[in-house]
Amino acid sequence: MMNRSRILALLFIVLYGWIFQVQANVVISGxxxxxxxxxxxxxxxxxxxxxxxSMVQVWIDRGDPNSRADTANAPFLVTPPLVRIDPNKGQAxxxxxxxxxxxxxxxxxxxxxxxxxxxxxxxxxxxVMQVAYRSRIKLFYRPEGLVGNPVKAAExxxxxxxxxxxxxxxxxxxxxxPFYVSLANxxxxxxxxxxxxxxxxxxxxxSTQTITLKGANTLPAGQANVTYSWVNDxxxxxxxxxxxxx
Numbered sequence: 001m002m003n004r005s006r007i008l009a010l011l012f013i014v015l016y017g018w019i020f021q022v023q024a025n026v027v028i029s030g031x032x033x034x035x036x037x038x039x040x041x042x043x044x045x046x047x048x049x050x051x052x053x054s055m056v057q058v059w060i061d062r063g064d065p066n067s068r069a070d071t072a073n074a075p076f077l078v079t080p081p082l083v084r085i086d087p088n089k090g091q092a093x094x095x096x097x098x099x100x101x102x103x104x105x106x107x108x109x110x111x112x113x114x115x116x117x118x119x120x121x122x123x124x125x126x127x128v129m130q131v132a133y134r135s136r137i138k139l140f141y142r143p144e145g146l147v148g149n150p151v152k153a154a155e156x157x158x159x160x161x162x163x164x165x166x167x168x169x170x171x172x173x174x175x176x177x178p179f180y181v182s183l184a185n186x187x188x189x190x191x192x193x194x195x196x197x198x199x200x201x202x203x204x205x206x207s208t209q210t211i212t213l214k215g216a217n218t219l220p221a222g223q224a225n226v227t228y229s230w231v232n233d234x235x236x237x238x239x240x241x242x243x244x245x246x
Contacts, residue, residue, distance in 0.1 A: 024133035025050025026085055026116045031235035032182075033095070033112055033139040035076075041096045044112065048085040057082050057115040058093055060139060067113065074110045075100030076139075095139075102141060106178040106205035110139040138182075138202075146178045153177030154230040154238070157203070160245045161219070168214035169195055171226070171244070175203040182231040188213055188244065190224035 029045040036042075048054055058081060060074040061067035069081065077096045085091045095112075102108045117132045148156075156177065162170030171188065175181050183201040187194060195213035203209055224244040229237045 024116045024135060025052065025054045025087075025118060026056055026091075026114065026135075028114060028135055028137060030137065031231070032137055032233070034233050035095065035097060035139060035141045037097075037141065037143045041094050044093045044095060045090060046085065046093070046114065047090045048087055050118070051087050052119055053084055053086045055082070055084050055117045055119075056091070057117070059113050060095070061111050061113060063109065063111060065136070067111075069113075069115075072113075075102070076110065078112075097141065102143070104143045104145075106146070107143070107180050108141040109180055109202070109204075110141065111136050112139050138180075140180055142179075148177050148179070150179045150181075150233060151238075153179040154181045154232075155240050155242075157181065157228070157242070158245060159226045159242060162210055166217065168212040169216055169219055171211045171213060172208055173201075173203065173211055174208045175205060178205045180204060183211075184229040184231055184237050186211060186213070186226060186228040188219070188224055188226050190219045190244075191222065193219065 026046050026048050029047065033042065033044060046056070057069055058078050059067070059069040059072045060076045060078060061072040062074050064072075075098045077098055079094045079096075083091055114135045115132055116135070153175065158174040158176065160172045160174070162172045169188065171186075173183075173186075181203040183203065185196070185198045185200070187196040193216060195215045197211055197213045201209060201211060225241055226244050227239065227241045229239050232238055
């Protein structure tokens with residue numbers, strides 16, 4: 001019978017091999033897409049960083065993580081929808097808005113999907129499992145004439161105390177702008193108490209969301225400061241600090 005150490009070692013090897021096999025070969029250049037309404041089209045670039053060719057299928061959905069290319073109904077046309085990308089080669093995808101009715105007073109959010117299907121090994125047996133890797137990034141449709149800008153929107157978030165929570169301190173964060181704000185993390189300092197939240201959040205335009213900071217259930221009375229990182233149009237994290245409103 002195998003001892004515990006040997007079993008764990010074999011399990012690690014199996015899991016490590018599995019993780020290695022499902023890594024995507026095709027890499028998207030960027031973490032988000034911005035589609036200004038005034039543009040006729042935008043372009044997304046990808047590169048096959050692997051050693052084998054990949055068959056790639058792309059589509060855009062309205063937020064359904066289970067969407068497929070044949071069921072997605074977002075108002076965008078992506079070309080080419082299906083293409084082979086050879087090793088160390090790039091492929092650009094054209095994205096065209098088809099003109100559906102969308103709100104003009106705020107951004108709309110969609111999701112760009114890329115399905116990377118690597119080829120079967122030449123010496124593969126009949127029972128080999130082929131794994132496809134799917135990547136999704138946000139696409140923000142930005143109407144013309146919106147008041148303000150994405151930077152001001154992120155820096156103008158209003159943070160206030162929420163109701164006492166059982167699992168941590170609840171904060172309310174208000175986005176009064178017409179832009180989406182992507183939060184990477186947030187922390188709060190009140191006296192000697194520091195609470196953090198590392199889960200990303202996407203704040204919709206003109207919306208309020210509750211964020212729970214773990215580590216304590218109540219905050220000391222007095223002034224508290226919130227420091228948070230948000231992701232700009234280029235995918236970079238930007239840090240900003242503000243006071244917690246009563």
